[in-house]
Amino acid sequence: MPNAVEPPSASPTRLEEAYALLADASGAPWRPLAGGTDLMVQMTGGIGEPPERVLDIWAVNELRGIGVDADAIVIGALTTYTELRRSPVVAEFVPALVEAAATIGAAQIQNRGTLGGNVVNASPAGDTLPVLLALGAEMVLGSAHGERTVHADDFWPSYRTTARRDDELLVRVRIPLALGRQVRFRKIGTRRAQAISKVVMAIAWHSSADDGPWADVRLALGSVAATTVRARTTEAAIEGKRPTRQTADAAVEALTAELEPIDDVRSTADYRRLVAGRVLHRLIRDEGGW
Ligand SMILES: Cc1cc2nc3c(=O)[nH]c(=O)nc-3n(C[C@H](O)[C@H](O)[C@H](O)COP(=O)(O)OP(=O)(O)OC[C@H]3O[C@@H](n4cnc5c(N)ncnc54)[C@H](O)[C@@H]3O)c2cc1C
Incomplete structure (x- = not known):
């Protein structure tokens, strides 16, 4: 009931x-x-x-706002998807987050839904989570005892749980700025709007030239496990390589072996594994221009 x-x-x-x-x-x-x-x-x-x-924290304006400090872009937890989409700062430094925000729900949800809500709700299908994980974002939690920072790698320890304590709020998200870093976002759903992801992926890397070798590769996926996960074996298969067909083939082989998705109402495990591989292959191909 x-x-x-x-x-x-x-x-x-x-x-x-x-x-x-x-x-x-x-x-x-x-x-x-x-x-x-x-x-x-x-x-x-x-x-x-x-x-x-x-x-109800909606009126706590200290939780709003988007800015840049010495080494990070800082986004208040109450920042809505519409605000993310309209922010020139986010568009310049983290365009993948703008792309992710644009795929969430439709206009009504984007006007009301917040980045902090997506992060703390901790759905394995949360669309901003792979972007934050790929970028090594930091979650700043606050309470009467002060603030502490938890790295995205440690923020979602298991299904729908977070590192947040009951007496804490997520105050802001810090995304470290890094020269020469690239990040891409891809979401597969049933439709273009109002679709929960079947697979959602973000990959970040550093490269000194357009088709140069990729370094510091971080590949994060949602909807393929109990939490948003990094595909570390696949990262290792790409690390130090140029975006060639051989790299893409090796990455897909690694990802297919590494992912252990589940069957559920939205998709089958086989479909998720297959489509994750295809999406990654195409993404590397697009970057390599072949
Ligand atoms: C029709 C529809 C379509 C949707 N489509 C998508 C989609 O495509 N992709 C997607 O990822 N999600 C989607 N969602 C889910 C939802 O819109 C997002 O997860 C959104 O970001 C949640 O933010 P909120 O501010 O509404 O969170 P709330 O509902 O207010 O809160 C969510 C959870 O986070 C906690 N919380 C929120 N803010 C804080 C904070 N600052 N500190 C501590 N705890 C906090 C709350 O206690 C609660 O547990 C959809 C939802 C609907 C209804």
């Missing part, structure tokens, strides 16, 4: 106030509500544990 009873809620306007509420251990834990495009669906649909207390 869908949950018909509304849980108690609070709507702080300042971060400090939100932290104080989260730190109050006298009652049930608060569940943050950002855009609500995941949480409201879960609550009204009776999916998962219903929240006992809801902390």
